[in-house]
Amino acid sequence: MSSLLQFEKRKYVFALIAICIILTYIVRLFFLQIMSTEYKRYANNNAFLNKTLYPARGSIYDRKGKLLVFNQPAYDVLFVPRQVTHLDTMALCKALSISKAYFVDRMKEVKDRRHNPGFSNFTPQSFMTQLSPEEVGVFHEKLFYFPGFYVQRRFVRKYTYNVAAHLLGNIGEVSPREVKKDPYYISGDFIGKQGIEKQYETILRGEKGSEILLRDAHGRIQGKYEEGAFDVAPVHGKDLSLGLDIELQLLGERLMKNKIGSIVAIEPSTGEILCMVSSPTFNPNSLVGHMRSRNYRKLQQDHQKPLLNRSIMGTYPPGSTFKTAQGLVYLNEGIITKDTQFPCSHGFTYGSLHVGCHAHPAPLSLIPAIGTSCNSYFCWGLFRMIGSNKYRSPSDALTIWKDDMVSMGFGYRLGIDLPGEKRGFIPNAAYYNSIYRGSWNGLTIISIAIGQGEILLTPLQIANLGATIANRGSYITPHVVHAVKDQSLDSLYTTKKTTSISPRYYEDIIDGMRLAVTGGTCRRANLPDIEVCGKTGTAQNRGHDHSVFMGFAPKTNPKISVAVYVENGGYGAVYGVPIGALLMEQYLKGTLSEKSIELAEQISNRTIYYGDEKR
Amino acid sequence: MVTRNVNIMRSIDWITVLLYLLLVACGWLSICGASYDYGQTDFFSFSSRSGKQLMWICCSGLLGFVLLMLDSKFYKTFAYLIYMAMILLLMVTIVIATDVKGSRSWLHLGPVSLQPAEFAKFATALALAKFISRYNFSMKKLKDVLGVSFLIFLPLGLIILQRETGSALVYFAFIVMLYREGMPGIILLSGVCAVLYFVLSLRFSEVFIGETPTVMGQYIVMLLIQFFTSIMYGNYFKQWRVARMQLIISALCIALATWISLVYFPFNIVWVQLALVALFVVYALYQFLLKRYSRYLIITLFPLLSVGFLFSTNYVFNNILEAHQQVRIKVLLGLKQDLSGAGYNVNQSKIAIGSGGFIGKGFLNGTQTKLKYVPEQDTDFIFCTVGEEQGFLGSSFVLLLFLTLILRLIYLSERQHDTFCRVYGYALVSILLFHVFINIGMVLGLTPVIGIPLPFFSYGGSSLWGFCILLFIFLRLDAARSERLR
Incomplete structure (x- = not known):
């Protein structure tokens, strides 16, 4: 009996074992369910498929x-490797118009985890991308022959007109660096690469949405999580309307065919870009879809650099168009009055220094000096200003001069809403002190008087000079976008900036520019019933001179300011003036007269030969 | 008839019935969760698994009622007959069963399929109870031990022949039951020690202590061996002071050796531990020579065999176990990550449970189970659904329900005056405990993956009925306790 009693105690052993086991399991549950978060993450990765809604x-x-x-x-x-069965490779290649070798290579590429880290046998893998409806049509019809293959629709950009490639820009798949910079993007997303597409990326793209789908153990979608309660609808991108006049742009690009250079037209009252041509250019539709990378590489290798937007990235000597700005500074600083006369004996001569000029009556006062584009007049002006005893030194004088120039929008970026704008160059005293070791005077730097030498402007800055003169001393930062739907424009593009020049001096310069059109260098711009004001430029250059024109019209209440820059085009009157006049006519009249159509045709057909040197 | 009915209604243990009903209800809800398919929500349709299970549950309730209505003497009287009938059924099954996923354990009777192995449990429990309750039965008699062994290993062998290793292993639970009836504790302890040594030495077979060449696994197991030896020594000879002295001396020696090895002179500490064990053996032998008491000789066997087992473990593992078994064990011990192969089920099951959090995702809101990430989720891995949908609260509640049931059954067994009833009760307790231990342990990644169902939860009529019969026979026997006294 004692042994039986002893065994009865063993019930405690049983109870203890049971309690220990259950307690151990509860502790284990505690660690699995409460202490650890990784299982929840695994579970979500398992079951939830976060699908992006574009x-x-x-x-x-x-x-x-x-x-x-x-x-x-x-x-x-796309194809899901696990679902592909009985694939007739030849039929597939035929339907997609690809070679067997391409198919084999592509399959190898997709399955190579080094190139395609997201590879899975259960999820859709991209086989070919960005095919046009025509390219995919046959395949789409025969899709049922190819189980496991799918066609997914995406959107690419389409350009109605084959112009304005630089300004509009384009989109392409994000680079790894862009992905790293902005976590919004994931590999394969599109992003604006140039022009407006790049500048207004966040407005144009909108916001991606997402939906949470439930995925089972075999990767099949079983429906929406919580009936879509956590889904986020995508916010569509906003439409942009530009200040651009597409007819003007078409004409501009036609005129600049086979020439290197740029046209910029601005509406003076608003600062809106009316047209922006950079030549040579390319078809924006060529940088769309799966041909993009190949075409882009071709453009990159072109020695004429068609990808460069010369309107804002090209910096050129403005030549005589700059005399208007010089005149304004001299007037404003009291160096001259509009009646001040300077001699010109085939140019400016001082000691051994000589700056040539063409034949015209002399001496001249300011207005005819602009009209005939007298070099001597502006050289004298600069010489007087730098040497004036109003200032303590040439450096001080140059500083005043530079500040006036900067106030007109030179030497710094204007701040146009396009990526890659260059600032040009306006020399200051420190610059000359450093290159001439402190020993310089008005004569040393005399070439800047006529827009040569160190002076470099972008065509945009030249056009903006025209707009500033047209506005009699103020401008609104030039910009491409006229309005963003349901959103106001950046205040930079609505605020008027005033130059340091007194508005009354502008009238004198305008009179000079009007004279240039009616009886001076720009006579070819004299449109019958529009009061055009203009200034030619013939920028000296190591090669053939650049042909430049800057002007606006009409004289009162101006509607358009134009800058034309044709590299190696010769005298301003050869290319610059007629092109500028045609644009003004087109914009102000809406059409070209018969004579002008003929002229436009002529200019368009003219080719300037540049040779093969790298530019 | 009427009076006896009233008696049963009055004397039946309603607490157990209530626990049974709760477990079955929780089980059915889990089946609903596990078999729920998007778009299909009719849990009562007989075409769905939940509908079928509900039918099995109703039938099992009916079955339970019938079992309660039978005379309590019936079970003892016909115990051997039932046992023999079941053995016959198991044999027939081997011959006529069709092959289902490699196992030959299913009998197809028209629209229903039965797994006789599930029903053989209660028959074996009845037979064992009858055999042990014989007058003069003793675990010390070889004849009796052999008899008991025969009763256990006959169905076990037949089920192995059906290739249902998991179900067969359950019969080892009866050996645990024998402990209550006087089986020497050393057998149970040896079993526990063997598992413990094996697991620990393998788990830490590649970990070293500091810079020393001491293998962590061996070190820990040697500590355990010394600890158990001294405890046994104290228990056997009631010389707790000596045992304590042994423990203190060993602990000091090992601490000193570890310190020297770590700081001054790296050497294998296991040698010191072996020396200490040898010292103990010499001491015990000396006592034997002094007192001529054979127990001193026996006690030297434990440490010697333990050390032998420890050092043969690696050999056994690498040379005797098959490759897939090695993988399973390594995955279980966390030595190997194999998420696509052997570890997939357990990993997915841990993910499902772990994602449940404190209060769970809510009924039918589990994603892992709904989307079929967990294989066998309505049978062997049914506990995942509880873990994911009901969270820590729900799963702890279910675990505590099982614990309460088991403790209640132990209490009921102990209050039996008849050895037959007590043995049967403990057989029931052992089987339940074994199922819960292995099944939930497997789902939590703590025990090997052995395909046995979770009582009252897993989908399937055979398993549910098997446990129902086991439980209700015991309830009937318990209800008759007072009748017999009279």
């Missing part, structure tokens, strides 16, 4: 509401 990118319109850029469907061919 917003539609905003469209772009011109100033008259014409659609310039919009979205067009492109198709990606």
Whole structure:
């Protein structure tokens, strides 16, 4: 009996074992369910498929509401490796018009985890991307022959007109660096690469949405999580309307065919860009879809650098167009009055220094000096100013001069809403002190008087000078975008900036520019019933001179300011003036007269030969 | 008839019935969660798994009622007959069963399929109870031990022949039950020690202590061996002071050796531990020579065999176990990550449970189980659904329900006056405990993956009925306790 009693105690052993086991399991549960978060993460990765919903990118319109850029469907061919069965490779290649070798290479590439880290046998893998509806059409019809293959629609950009490539820019797949910089993007997303597309990326792209789908153990979608309660709808991109006049742009690009250079037209009252041509250019539609990278590489290798937007990235000596700015500074600083006369004996001569000039009556006062573009007059002006005893030193004089120039928008970026703008160059005293070791005077730097020498402006800055003169001393920072839908424009593009020059001096310069058109260097710009004001430029250069024109019209209440810069085009009157006049006519009249159509045709057909040197 | 009915209604243990109903209800809800498919929500349709399970549950309730209605003497009288019938059924099954995923354990009777192995449990429990309750039965008699062994290993062998290793292992639970009836504790302890040594030495076989060449696994197991030896010594001879002295001396020696090895002179500390064990053996032998008391000789066997087992573990593991078994064990011990192969089920099951959090995702809101990430989620891995949908609270509640049931059954067993009833009760306790231990341990990644169902939870009529019969026979026997006294 004692042994039986002893065994009865063993019930405690049983109870203890049971309690220990259950307690151990509860502790284990505690660690699994409460202390650890990794299992929840695993569970979410398991079950939730976060599908991105792509917003539609905003469209772009011109100033008259014409659609310039919009979205067009492109198709990606995807396949889920696990679902591909009985694949007839030859039929597939035929339907997609690809070679067997391409198919094999592509399959190898997709399955190589080094190139495609996201590879899985259960999820859709991209086989070909951005095919046009025509390219994918046959395949789409025969899709049922190819189990496991899918066609997914995406959107690529389409340009209505084959112009304004630099200004509009383009989109391409994000680079790894862009992904690292902005976590919004994931590999394969599109991002604006140039022009407006880049500058207004965040406005145009909108915001991606997401939906949470439930995925089962085999990767199949079983529906929406919580009936879509946590889904976020995408916010579509906003439309942009530009100040651009597409008709003007078309004409500009036609005129600049086979020439290197740039045209910029600005509406003086608003600062809106009316047209911006950079030649040579390219077809914006060539940088769309799967041909993009190949075409882009070709453009990159072109020695004439068609990708460069010369309107804002090219810096040129402005030549005689700069005399207007010089005149304004001399007047403003009291160096001359409009009646001050300077001699010109085939140019400016001082000691051994001689700056040549063409034949015209002399001496001249300011207005005819602008009209005939007298070099001597402006050399004397600068010489007087730098040497004036109003200032303690030439350095002080140059500083005053430079500040006036900067107030007119030179030497710094204007701040246009396009990426990559260059600032040009306006020398200051420190610069000359350093290159001439402190020993310089008005004569040393005399070439800047006529817009040569160190002076470098972008065509945009030249056009903006025209706009400033047209506005009699003020400008609004030039900008491409006229309005963003449901959003106001950056205040930079609505605020008027005033130059340091007194408005009354502008009238004298305008009179000079008017004289140049009616009886001076710009006579070819004298349109019958429009009061055009203009100034030619013939920028000296190691090669053939550059042909420049800067002007605005009409004289009162100006509507357009134009700058034309044709590299190696010779005298300003050869290319600059007629091109500028045609643009003004087109913009102000809406059409060209018969004579002008003929002229435009002529200019368009003229080719300037540049040789093969790298530019 | 009427009076006896009233008696049963009055004397039946309603607490156990309530626990049974709670578990079955929780089980059914889990099945609903596990078999729920998007778009299909009719839990009562017989075409769905939840509908079928509900039918099994109703049938099991009916079955329970019938079992309660039978005379309590019936079970003892017909114990051997039932046992023999079941053995016969198991044999027949081997011959006529069709092959389902490699196992030949299913009998197809028209629309229903039965797994006789589930029903053989209660038959074996009845037979064992009858055999042990014989007059003059003793675990010390070889004949009796052999008899008991025969009763256990006959169905076990037949089930192995059906290739249902998991179900067969359950019969080892009966050996645990024998402990209550006088089986020497050393057998149970040896089993526990063997598992403990094996797991620890393998788990830490590649970990070293500091800069010393001491293998962590061996070090820990040697500590355990010395600890158990001294405890046994104290228990056997009631010489607790000597045992304590042994423990203190060993602990000091090992601490000193570890310190020297770590700081001054790296050497294998296991040698010191072996020396200490040898010292103990010499001491015990000396006592034997002095007192001529054979127990001193026996006690030297434990440390010697333990050390032998420890040092043969690696050999056994690498040379005797098959490759897939090695993988399973390594995955279980966390020595190997194999998430696509052997570890997939357990990993997915841990993810499902771990993602449940404190209060769970809510009924039918589990994503892992709904989306079929966990294989066998409505049978062997049903506890995942509880863990994911009901969270820590729900799963702890279920675990505590099981614990309460087991403790209640131990209490009921102990209050039996008849050895037959007590043995049967403990058989029931052992089987339940074994199932819960292995099944939930497997789902939590603590025990090996052995495919046995979770009582009252896992989908399937056979398993549910098997446990129902086991439980209700015991309830009937318990209800008759007072009748017999009279």
